[in-house]
Amino acid sequence: MPVLVAPELPAGRLARLAQPTLAAASPAGPVTVRPWAAADARAVLDAYADPAIQQWHVRSMTPDEADAWVAHWPGRWADETGAGWAVEVDGAVAGQVSLRRLRLAEAWAEISYWVLPHARGRGIAPAALDAVTGWLMAEVGVLRASLAHSTRNPASCRVATKAGYLPEGTLRRQARHADGWHDMHVHARLAEPEPEPGPGPGPEADGA
Ligand SMILES: CC(C)(COP(=O)(O)OP(=O)(O)OC[C@H]1O[C@@H](n2cnc3c(N)ncnc32)[C@H](O)[C@@H]1OP(=O)(O)O)[C@@H](O)C(=O)NCCC(=O)NCCS
Incomplete structure (x- = not known):
């Protein structure tokens, strides 16, 4: 049945673009965020061997x-349901950032990331996350990008905060991992500037 609200972004907005390669700067040096290549499968295998x-x-x-997994991303781009990038540092894959879900009609995306163990603690994930988010908002027109991490994953909370994703709240018992249910902490970044915290309404503002 037809929906009663016009789509915020038209179908085709992503698919008509070529998937970009993005440059970012991190404390580890330059970071390149680029589409996956078939030769990256080995790095993906290594990544998922990490506990x-x-x-x-x-x-x-x-x-x-x-x-x-590496080969499926162009199809996700073509059908506008997601996108995946390898994060390269010093000429080797150090991690990934992906749009795990994308809804053009509502102009939102959900993002996921990981970094290989040897590359952690050098600000690579925040740099890559910031680069993808900036591109998504400026070039695709996405208005809201969100991510969720387990409340038992403080490192991911730091990544989100450093990339400008403000905390929004906790979804209780929302994700099932191998060790059971986890509460998930949601963060989001909006395309428009976040409002400055104001002094609150004074006597004039509320008409007194
Ligand atoms: C979470 C993760 C993506 C962070 O990536 P990163 O590039 O290391 O990010 P940062 O360098 O900004 O470090 C983030 C936090 O990790 C922690 N950290 C620092 N050095 C670390 C190391 N060597 N190993 C592990 N964690 C470390 C710190 O808490 C740091 O926060 P701080 O900068 O305020 O001290 C990465 O640890 C990872 O892939 N973890 C496993 C998968 C995962 O958690 N994915 C996210 C699911 S929501």
């Missing part, structure tokens, strides 16, 4: 599955 990535991304990753 922390397994814990938070809850996905099996055999060699065949890594090939398929």
Whole structure:
């Protein structure tokens, strides 16, 4: 049945664009955020052998599955349901950022990221997240980008905060991981500037 609200962004807004390569600066030096290539499957396999990535991304990753995972992103771009980028530092894959969900009609996206163990603690995830978010808002017109991390994953909370994703609240018992249910902390960044915290209404503002 037809919806009664016009789409905020038309179908085709993403698919008509070529997936970009983005440059970012991190404390680790330059970061390149680029589309996946078939040769990256090995790095994806290595990533999912890490217990922390397994814990938070809850996905099996055999060699065949890594090939398929890398190969599936162009289809997600073409049907405008998501997008994935490799994050490269010093000429090697150090992590990933992806749009795990995208809804053009409502101009929102949900973002996910991981960084390989050897590259952590150098500000790579916040730099890559900021670059993808900035592009998404400036070039695609997305108005709201959000992410959710387990309340037991403080490192991810820091990434979100450093990339300008403000905390919004906690969804209780929302995600099921291998060790059971987790409460998820939601953060979001809006395209328009966030309002400055004001002094609050004074006597004139409320008409007194
Ligand atoms: C969360 C994650 C993406 C952070 O990426 P990163 O590039 O290391 O991000 P940062 O360098 O900004 O570090 C973020 C926080 O990680 C912690 N950290 C610092 N050094 C670290 C290290 N060597 N190893 C692990 N965590 C470290 C710190 O709390 C840091 O916050 P701080 O800068 O305020 O001290 C990465 O740790 C990761 O991939 N973890 C496993 C998967 C995961 O959690 N994905 C997100 C699911 S929502």
